[in-house]
Amino acid sequence: MAAIGTYARQGWIRRVMRTPSGNAGAAVSRSGKFPVWRWVILLIAGIYFLLPLYAAIRFAGIKAFGSVFTQPDFGSSLWTSVQIAAMTWAITMALMVPTTIYVHLRLPGMRRFLESITILPIVIPPIVLTVGVLQVFPVQLKATMWLLGFEYVILAMPFAYRAIDAGLRSIDLKTLTEASGNLGAGWLTTMWRVVLPNLGTSLLSATVLIVALCLGEFTMASLNLVTTFPVWIVQTDQLNANISVSASIIALVVTWLFLLLIVTIGSRRGRRTGAGEVNLFSVTANTNTIGES
Amino acid sequence: MADTTELVTAPGSQADPGAGRVPRRPARLPKPLRAVVRLAGLVPFTAYIVLGLFIPLIAVLIGAFQNSSTGAWTFSNIDAATHGAYLKGYENSLELSLIASILPGIFGLLIAYAIFTAKRGGKVLRQMVITAAGVFANFGGVPLAFLFIASLASTALVTGWLNNIGVNLYAHGFTLFDLAGVAVVYMYFQIPLMVLIILPALEGLRPAWREAAENLGARSWSYWRHVGGPVLMPSFLSCLMLLFGSALSAYATAEALTGGTIALVPIQIGTVLNGNVVAGEANVGKALSLGLVVIIGVLMILYVMLQRRAAKWLQ
Numbered sequence: 001m002a003a004i005g006t007y008a009r010q011g012w013i014r015r016v017m018r019t020p021s022g023n024a025g026a027a028v029s030r031s032g033k034f035p036v037w038r039w040v041i042l043l044i045a046g047i048y049f050l051l052p053l054y055a056a057i058r059f060a061g062i063k064a065f066g067s068v069f070t071q072p073d074f075g076s077s078l079w080t081s082v083q084i085a086a087m088t089w090a091i092t093m094a095l096m097v098p099t100t101i102y103v104h105l106r107l108p109g110m111r112r113f114l115e116s117i118t119i120l121p122i123v124i125p126p127i128v129l130t131v132g133v134l135q136v137f138p139v140q141l142k143a144t145m146w147l148l149g150f151e152y153v154i155l156a157m158p159f160a161y162r163a164i165d166a167g168l169r170s171i172d173l174k175t176l177t178e179a180s181g182n183l184g185a186g187w188l189t190t191m192w193r194v195v196l197p198n199l200g201t202s203l204l205s206a207t208v209l210i211v212a213l214c215l216g217e218f219t220m221a222s223l224n225l226v227t228t229f230p231v232w233i234v235q236t237d238q239l240n241a242n243i244s245v246s247a248s249i250i251a252l253v254v255t256w257l258f259l260l261l262i263v264t265i266g267s268r269r270g271r272r273t274g275a276g277e278v279n280l281f282s283v284t285a286n287t288n289t290i291g292e293s
Numbered sequence: 294m295a296d297t298t299e300l301v302t303a304p305g306s307q308a309d310p311g312a313g314r315v316p317r318r319p320a321r322l323p324k325p326l327r328a329v330v331r332l333a334g335l336v337p338f339t340a341y342i343v344l345g346l347f348i349p350l351i352a353v354l355i356g357a358f359q360n361s362s363t364g365a366w367t368f369s370n371i372d373a374a375t376h377g378a379y380l381k382g383y384e385n386s387l388e389l390s391l392i393a394s395i396l397p398g399i400f401g402l403l404i405a406y407a408i409f410t411a412k413r414g415g416k417v418l419r420q421m422v423i424t425a426a427g428v429f430a431n432f433g434g435v436p437l438a439f440l441f442i443a444s445l446a447s448t449a450l451v452t453g454w455l456n457n458i459g460v461n462l463y464a465h466g467f468t469l470f471d472l473a474g475v476a477v478v479y480m481y482f483q484i485p486l487m488v489l490i491i492l493p494a495l496e497g498l499r500p501a502w503r504e505a506a507e508n509l510g511a512r513s514w515s516y517w518r519h520v521g522g523p524v525l526m527p528s529f530l531s532c533l534m535l536l537f538g539s540a541l542s543a544y545a546t547a548e549a550l551t552g553g554t555i556a557l558v559p560i561q562i563g564t565v566l567n568g569n570v571v572a573g574e575a576n577v578g579k580a581l582s583l584g585l586v587v588i589i590g591v592l593m594i595l596y597v598m599l600q601r602r603a604a605k606w607l608q
Contacts (some may be wrong), residue, residue: 040405042418045404049481051451054445099338106331112604114477116597117342123538123589124350128582131566132349135356159427166493176583177431185340209427210294218545224564234435234549241439248436252428285497 064242077232085214087149100164118161126219143225161210167202204262212255295407356579370580382556393479394536409495426485434545494528523608531599534592
């Protein structure tokens, strides 16, 4: 318990220390300026990331974007992906939210261990995992979306764990749960009515990251013979490349807009409650509040 | 027994004496047993990971030592996987992963730092860049390959523009379809991944250190040389390990871009898995997988060690 107290205290001190001078690393003397190097970096990044998108849109032609929605199997493959995403989301949340909260409260020493375990799916080749999964699981499950949803939970873990962990780091979990306990709430009430509402933004970020994963994962779906949205895109690509590219760009932009919307709404709420700025995996103190008030 | 459940489940039950609903009594369970009870909360998570990740991996590793048709123990798969075209695959994969982790690592760090320290409009900038990173990090496969074919293939848009200003990429030996080309494309998801995973480390750089250094007369360079750099280095290196692993395990993008003409280990595994090889060689794919898992195992040991080192100063 002492360790949690130290975490919380340090976080609090850090937040206070950071507030007057802005974010870490930025010197007081330079506040207000937007240095040249920053422009250069962001410009290069902008070119690298946007130019290929522009080139692809020009190549495919605007017309292709309109005809995406009327393609055969567009709807059914998207629906398959949505169902898998829903299943993945439900399992991930039921598994990772309680586990992460539990580790924060009771086993803070295990946080680093959990971090290392949940990072594994990023580095383990999905193709290797698929070989094993197809070998181990019963034949009846093969080529079903159940098996795919089950395995996507594993693939989603690096993102889900980090998003939830960031949310928990931004609130004073120990004080909240103790206060709730003092007021006579059982642990279920505390989770449902105190902790979860405070995790809103990070749970939503985790949700969108899971959706992004399910709408983008190809290797496992195709080897598992399930026609998800990405698999449909590749099949369509052999018939009409323009339409398949338009479909994937639409998916990319729509997911990004959703994520942006969620984070914007979340940070509005954060300003009201005085919590830090939660951005997917990271927490920054809300520097703007001081300046604006 | 009621006491035990209370200990495990109720948040706040371990608060200061008199703080919880139940007055705190001296714990009755001996210490080692309490630790076991506390670990019980991790059972569902551990069970899922073991079932969905470790058992399939172990099955692959065992298969690497078995004859594809008879199931007898053998080293011939390993032997085949470490010679000839397959050995070349490992060389290519490692070379590609090295390029496609160091370059995006450095550039991703610069972007993360740029958005992290931005003040005027910094919040909007952060939100836009970080959410975009979340989406781009999951982008890959055929669509990504198309983006770059439409811009950097020999007659494509950007290649044409560069030709007009006198830079002929293809005359300088560049092609989108070899290792360097694939590395350029991989950066499209590696840079966003780096931005996402390095940001938590940047949070740990305390402004007080910078202020203290400046009060002592340090310039920007000496701050980074003596304070910021050493503190950030372990985190940066551990993130590079992850990028390396991510590049090593990517499959769909390289396959879509080169149609499998480039010898990379994941592509070779895919070829075996799709049954495009001589009969009886199915388990060579598992031996190839074993090689990848061994490399990744080394990476992860380094990652954990570096993370431990990073934790000394950060968080």
